[in-house]
Amino acid sequence: MVGAVSRMKKTAIRLVPLILLAALLQGCAGPRAVTGLASPTQSDARYLSTIPFLVATTRAASATPEPPYSRDRSLALNFSQVNVLVPAAHRPGSVETSSDIPDPARHFSARNLTPIADSKSFLSLLNARLAERPPSQREIFIFVHGYNNNFAEGLFRNAQIVHDYNISSVPLHFSWASAASFSGYLFDRDSALLARNGLAETIEIAARSNASGIVIVGHSMGSYVVMEALRTLALRGESRIFPRIRGVMLAAPDIDPDVFSSQVDDIPVLPQPFTVIVSRRDRALNISRRLTGGGHRIGSGFNIPLLQKKNVQVIDISDVDGGGHSGFASSGTLIKLLGSDRLLRRLMTDEDATANGKVAEAGQAVFENAALAIHLPVRILEGLSTGQSRPVLDGGNVSR
Known part of the structure; x- marks a missing residue:
């Protein structure tokens, strides 16, 4: 009996930091962003630009325009189109939102959401x-x-990335049924898993289009959705789809290393280039590690050799502007580096086949001062050893 009580006390002591952390996070949770679709018509003369989006979502449609899609799950994909206004006061890296009526001069806002039948x-x-x-x-x-995104927040982050990185592709937003709550982590994990078929269907539709190719970016738990969707397509034998994917980027992926290895092993031909952005200073992923009781997440930057063996190139942003969880989108340094001279495209796609690191010569001066490290996949390192490939800067040095 004494031993059982002692074990209970030890368990309680171990849980205290997580309970306090959850309470702290819940206390810090402020008002959530709204789209502005239900707001009275107002002048949009002061907005900076308009980005037209196509939307595919596994969220259930709402009965009211705000929000247009809820936290509830839908087993069938819902489609729509919507315009996002980038505010006149926008600062690169920021997502300026409002929990009330968005002002187009100061906040991201949405206009003209129209459902698409099928x-x-x-x-x-x-x-x-x-x-x-x-x-x-x-x-x-x-x-x-x-994780922890309502429909407006995910959509506006997409718009910020498209705008700040000068992405010229047709933007498609995939929204899954996040609870938009710090305490909803497990709900979100289940929703992410359920969303894999919806994203797989979305990728399949994109592959049947007249596009020259598809680029996929997943953030945090969204990376889990991406990997599960790719795995689903592979297990279905949809080999024709993978050549249509010109690049995949997972930013701060909230995925267990063993799970990631299993997912990759189920995909016979991993789309290339395949890039993972990591940071050892990612506090959100450290919280995730403690909540799940496992080891470091793939995005935490402690499994780089594993990623290299899986033919994944790694961008380590630990020393770039604090190395935060959303650093890939919010870092002024990365936006300055990758948003110019199409460097992001060179990292994410095979557009410049003569430079295996996809880093343009014109951007090297900026790169050297960015405290940024790129670790190449084993397949490219082997090419370097035989003189068949060009090296890539690793904070000014070659990563071998």
């Missing part, structure tokens, strides 16, 4: 958007948001 209509509209662009811009950019 996947056939969605594909037709996607092809129409592609046809409006010059051939060099006929890619599809799919962004998958992370």
